[in-house]
Amino acid sequence: MSVSSSIASRSGAQERMTARERRTRFWQMVQLVPIMAILVLLFGGALVLAILQSLGFAPWFGVNTFPDFSYFGALWGSSTFWVSLGLTLYYATVSTVIALILGILLALALVKTFPSKTFYKYLYKLPLMIPYTVGIALAVLMLSNGGMLSRLAAFFGLIDDPAQFPQILKTHYGWGIIAVYVWKQTPFITLAVYAVLLGIGRETEEAAAILGANRRTIFFRVTLPQILPGVVSSTLICFAFNVGAFEAPFILGGGFPDTLPVVAWRYFNDADYTLQLQGMATVVSIGLVAGVILFGYLAAYRRYERRMGRN
């Protein structure tokens, strides 16, 4: 009798809990509706259309051969696609890595106390407020063969003609592109890492120092694992942006072979509008490549977290 009543009361409590849970779940869903509507309708709808078009569905241009994999076949079958993909990933990776190293160094410097720290804390954020295109324009004004540096060099007689200035922009090494990305993304990564650093405090580092660890060991064994969430989230965003960005490689890049977003733009911009389908196949390919890489990156990070015992 007493046993069964206690069971009954416990199951009643469980039911009440699930009812409350259900209510919270419901409110969570309600709160998600606006963002889901945007994601599903605008982003998802555009994605579905892009995939349909890349497979030959464009009746508004008088083209309808759905499903037709020839656009992907032509794209992936040409060696220039793979060169373009390599260039895209090269610019994205190199600039993210450089920005990450600089960002961590800057964040570590900022947690220390030094004179006029407040001023520097504002100063480093300046590029965050300036658009990419302005950064690109600055690069053109300063670094190009017609830019300030080359003109000054010619003026002071270091070179006879501005055209002799060593070429920094418009090469496939992409120094101009990388410079703009690093300039813009270092503060972003600094911001993310600095916020995490403030959250964790300095006690663990001090403990490690007292226990006799040198600075190198402290960074790699104590600090880095703790700031990793900030590192992963900020590099993820930077890398995803760099893979899909168009302006910098278009204006500062070395011409053919172009990065994939520029290739896609060239197809869209051609007077022959049927090439838009080829352009859509390029866009979908960018999405696929970026998606796979970012998914792999996140999965690796999750595995690491789980091994560390975090969930």
Place this chain on the structure above:
Amino acid sequence: MKHTATVASLLALFAAGAAQAQDAEAAQFRDGFLAGEIDWSAVEARAAEEGTVNLYYWGGSDLLNVWMDRVVTPALAARDVTLNPVRITGTKDAVDLVLAEKNSGKGVGQGSVDMIWLNGENFATLKRQDALFGSFARLLPNAENLEWNPDDPRALLNLRDFGVETGGAEVPWSGEQYVCAYNADRVAAEDVPSTFAELRGYLEANTGKFTYIKPPHYIGNTFVQEAIYAHNPDGNGAEPFQRSVDEIPAEELARLIAPGLDYLRDLEPLLLDAAGGTPRYPEDNAALDGLFLNGEVDFNCKFGLYAVATGLATGSYPEAATQFVFPEGNMIKNKNYLAIPANAPNPGAALVLADWMTSVEAQASKLQQTGMPAGIDGWTLEEAEAQSIVEASPGLVGVTQAELDANAAPDTNATLVDVIEATWLEYIERDSTDPIEAIVARAYDNLSK
């Protein structure tokens, strides 16, 4: 770009189910006007009623944008029409919009584009898709400022646009000729080339001091066409390139264009920055002007009859810039036009705008303020009117009108331009090892898809 295309296609998809409807009243107006049953005062009354006209045009020239705001807007306001200038980065954006709206079932009176400034491939596309308002040009009161007699060879540029018959569906707005300029501070007068062989000779001595705008930009395409004309193995220049792809077999076209493309391929190692590995082709006019102004290249070839005079006035050209005749006998001359799309929302106002744009007053002020040559034909005008056009001209620098006329050549047929551009991209940019015959055949296949 990606987004506009996606949004446009999204619109198209959602509306595709809608029946092919059109504004019955606007359609009646269109049919009446094209049949010559509506007189001009009724058109003007309708334009005032519509109240707005949406002109889509390439907004890359500050001089032109200012002219639109300062001259066209007040002129139309006097006719109770508000000009809505839509400045686009590429004419193709407007063509895409018209086609997307047309395919979503929007007919006359319902679209969003009243008029587009265009020529060549963009007009050919609209015509192929049956997306034009109709044969309006000769019905405008100012049509008398243009030569329409097909027996007069001078009427060719009004009747054909890149070899495609205009059929009066667009009205000439500006005339242009492909003219090169050199920087006299850097090039001695006796070294100025007048043939492609001499250009090569100059570049062998001064490597890297020349480049041309990258096809498929139409200015780059035009340079390639001139090289092809000059190297035509039959020696008859532009003549065989007036036919469309349907009239000229792929093997024949390949034979005709091969020497010109081979010349351009061999020229690559002598172009700007080629010493550093890959030659650099600027993307547009502004980029080439920058290279020329900065002394990175010694020549600047583009559609710019008065480019040197206006460039000197605005400071975008080096002070010693001078025009010269190049290449002899093959300086491509064409016109650009104003077209009314099939789904123009304000057809009456569009007609009034088209008529005003072809007036002597508009043409003279456009020439004076923007340096864009007149699109109307001087010999059809009264003496005082013709004189006002001559006086408005910013002037030629280093060449005479007679020299330019003597070396003029017609443009290439728009359908061949597609093939030539695809071949350039494949053969020169991508360094394809395939023979030109195979590349041209492939371009033909893609085009017929």
